[in-house]
Amino acid sequence: MRGFRLNRKQKILRNLLVCLLLAAATYAALGFPPYTVRGMLERTERRYLLSDLEPLLVKRERIDYSNKLLDTHETYLLVKTENTYIFTKYTRHFLAVKPGYGDKLKMGRDFLCAAQGGCLYLAGKFPDAASAIMQVTAEKTERYCDKDRNLIRTEQGPARTFTYQGERLGEELFEFRYMEEDGFPWALSDLPESEYHLGQAAYEWYSTYVEGSGGTGVHHADLPVTVTLYDGKGEVLDTLDFTISNYELFL
């Protein structure tokens, strides 16, 4: 007796069904990655117990890592709900999509300032603010570690305040550009310190040297930030004081 044989159309249908099942299994195995901004917002809502997230800023970047076969795509999201602001990113490499480093990037109530791609973004409810000026102060603070004696010596250098005029990107968003998008802060050659931009200062002025070994690193520092908001007549509306990590400014 001959067994049941499928004709070509039936085989195509069977194969398509198998493809669908395998694709669904792959999607599940990858953790149901979000590929769209809407999907990323929903994932962010669930990760942080928030609802009705509204995007204020969506930025996409494509990175070609030399050790990876395919490009990496990063999507940065600055979102808000009521008085909570979140800055997060999703990284897609081939089919896998992962949320930002350390599970989150930044979260704030009432307002949030985050750095990305050479810009500082300030999100908050400033309906009457027509313009804004941001001042970030960096102070050269070099550390020298003596491993043998377990000592850390700190040398303070001059402080410098960087001032930036804000550009309104939306009702609740100002952008302050402090360096060109590709203005990578390392590889500074012979640039005098007085000509450093904020990204370079955040990287170069917070060095840690391990004496004897020649090892160096960049230590963490919170740089004081003051934002002054002005109304249409140029009068001061409000002043915000907070800090920003030097790592954010150059990474």
Next chain:
Amino acid sequence: MTCHFGDWVSAVLDCVRFRPDRRAIRRELEAHYEDHVKDLERIGYDHKLAQERALGAMGDPVEVGRTLDKVHKPWLGWLWLASKWGVLICWVFLLLSDPFWRLDSLRPVRRTGDYEPDGLFSFSAGTPERDDSIRIARGTGAQTVERVGYTVSVPYAAVWKCAKESGGTAYDEYWSTVVVAVDDHRFWDHGPKGIWRELEAADEHACVYRTQWDPAGGNFIWVRFDADPFRALAYFQICQLEPPGEWLEISYPYGEPWSIRIDWREAS
């Protein structure tokens, strides 16, 4: 097989537009022809005559070829090949996505009972903190919180007292364990992973303990995470030298802020 049959097959195959099928068609026609030749030989035909008769019975090659071309339609053939490659590619993608690691998270986590049946959980057996600690208080969250389809609760909290000595001075150290549970019906979900580093704890002495590490103290340390498809458990600890007060409150400040209060009661 005579060269006549070879010509006949070639003429048939020339009519079949879907080239990938030609080899299989050739094999089938050859098998059919050879069977026929053998049948004729069995009933007494000599080999050459059997070949001629069998070839004659195969019919007009162009007619046969056209009929076969109708059956082996190119679009159907290419679609079939594509679907075969599709299955193969889907298998490769599935294996690359490493589906086996997910099987670990299918083991059910605790839902009732004692969350620290073997003592202060974050220390291994044999350490003084584990062996000498006494559970002096227990509690559970007074309320549950519903947010975006999740139910947040505190099913277990306890205070452990550990007698210590330093430089000849005896003192007590207090370890509080708080288990925060999040339940949902979305098996595909991974739970609100972002909140674990944003929770805060506060007690009646107005001490605030934060999940963001502070070397000066006052830390609400996230030490363990267990999850199955429907429940996530995060274990936190607070270490302090003062005995805890009457209550502890766990709170989350973002979105629609919430808090869950734990009233300590003496452990039996």
